[in-house]
Amino acid sequence: MERNDPIQTFWDNLLSRNPQRIRAAFSTLDASSRLAVITHLQKMISEPGWHPEQVKSAQAALETLWKMKD
Secondary structure: OOOOOHHHHHHHHHHOOOHHHHHHOOOEEEEHHHHHHHHHHHHHHOOOOOHHHHHHHHHHHHHHHHHHHH
């Protein structure tokens, strides 16, 4: 994949553990894409086979996104 791939950049930001980058990436999505991303992040933290650091990053993203709802 190219370094400037927008999908890779999106996921790099979403899984960065940086709340500002997570919020900025998520804010670019429409409602159905947001739901798909949240569903995927939930799978990352609950299904086997993910690297422990990926799980931590997904958990951080979900925590940041839940705080956005408040």
